[in-house]
Amino acid sequence: MISSSPRIAIVWRGDREARRAATPQNNRFHRIFEELAVAGLNPEPAVFDEEFADEVLDQLLDVDAVLVWVNPLDNGKTRAVLDPLLRKVAKAGRLVSAHPDVILKMGVKEVLYETRHIGWGVDTHLYRTAAEFREAFLPRLRAEGPRVLKRNRGNAGQGIWKVELAETPPGGPTFVQVLEARRGSVPEMLDLADFIARCESYFAENGCIVDQPYQFRLLDGMIRCYMSGERVVGFGHQLIKALVTPSAGCTELSEPGPRIMHPASAEPFQTLRTRMEEEWTPEMMSTLGIDARSLPIIWDADFLYGPPDASGNDTYVLCEINVSSVFAIPDEAAAEIASEMGSRLRRSKPDRI
Template sequence: MAALRELGGEVEAIGYADETAGTTRDRLLTCDGVMVWADPISDAGDRSRLDPILREAAAAGVSISAHPDIIAKMGVKSVLHATRALGWGTDTHRYADLEELRALLLERLASGPRVLKENRSNGGRGVWRVEVADRGGGAQPIVSVLHAARDSVPFKIPLDALIARFAPYFERGECLIDQPFQPRLGDGMIRCYVSEGTVVGFGHQLIRALLPLPAEGVDSPKAQPGPRVMQPADAGAFQSLRDDMEQSWIPGLQHILAIEHDELPLLWDADFLYGPKDDRGSDSYVLCEINVSSVAPFPPSAVRQVADAAYRRAVAAHERRVAGRGTTASPA
């Protein structure tokens, strides 16, 4: 907020709760620009009442980031399938219904462990590592399943019984994404922070989700994720990733999803796992998810870039709006 004030903006934090949705709506309609942090899936509720308010504000000329329609394109797991041909892609499949999952999953498990992801999963919820534990000698195969949520323990279940658990999910019209488990998961996850189309920092973290539990158990220190180490955009270890993102992968994403530059979120991130090393020993990177709706924390190096972009968009929205109001107030 301080960086925006330094640029000349009038800035305030506006809390949201469904119980006060009307008050929030009225306040947002007086703004020129709004940056939204709202967890799409939490114990406190969802965005079903907030998103229509944001769409209404955007239609009234307020700059909204991230717009709910952009979240629906970028911030879901189906983006992994839609963009699988980009350099960040892997052997990714999309199951549209229960019958497709039943027909194809066992065949794909033959190549090794797979990771199944609900389209709107986050925080490890709705993500499972699945691998064959016992083929059963012609009978129903038994699979080992590990949920990515913290403190989860693996369990074994007949494959048909696992598939049946997804029936209510598919009945809601959702899809399921299937990617191969990445053997280098233990090397950590790289979070690439982006403002519009520019990389503004990185975070590297040793994670434990989907890895075998240590002998000491789920509550042991060895079972806990490490801290996320923030680094600036020019961090030497990730320059090839930065170049790929800015020069190829983000433009490719925009083309595939039909997203204009000024529609890209002011702050978003792409989470990568290490893929196989190439013949020269250089790392490759596999996209595992994109976060759009609630990116925090983020590197200090991101603040100025995000503030500049937010202020620019707010000024542009302000100029369009004051033309019809005849006022000259500062962008808010």
């Protein structure tokens, strides 16, 4: 029984007017507000922008826990101000999910390289400098076929490229066809040197580029596995168009299909659920040095279908982990978020609950 309801701040990006007008009911997170209240917690909006960051900091220092939904890139804005702010809040003893240091382990593309040995991994390489990228990428592209390059931090397909060799006259420059995963992108034919120069900004501020083979079952769709801590709380399956080259005579791609949500119990995904809960998540935690208390209260892993195994069963290839701003979510996930928040507060603040 809760003697004095712990306060939970829900953080998302918005301007001054959005902060002034925000209520638990008038935003896209309203179901999470509702379930936190049902669980006996006291949620409140905490709209963030750099313009009034000090005001948000004061608010967060006055609550018991913080749930954050802010993309790493958003109309030119980053989390360069927000992340240090959240570290201050966590250092002051407030529960912060996801903690910026956990995001830097899980919610970046480098995790694909660090966990390539896990069953979700494939032939994955990492370039830490532009010089390394220039030297190693072309031989790999020639030897192994189309590749997918991913900048370390981003969202909405920004900085994710399908790259394949184009017909090149002997002795001439090497041309590649590239397609970015950002919605509305169209294929481009570029000199490889020009494309590499375009990507050099990805190495700024200790950035890197991850290099993986293109998955030819992309048209079978992507499975988003929603997690709360160590437990699967739902799935989303979507037919995607990102990185799919238009057919001959078509200059642009149609929109991706809707993401169809499924509960954690959905039969088609039980093999994936078992592997996530019993194998892959524990192995990831061990590899990255993350304990159960630090896992995000809501996160997801995006999978593509890999080649069928020797028995004809589906395999799964991890294409990214999302931690910074996981939304939309299955209907059942809001209650699971509230349950996980209550459990963590009971462990960390038993005198409050």
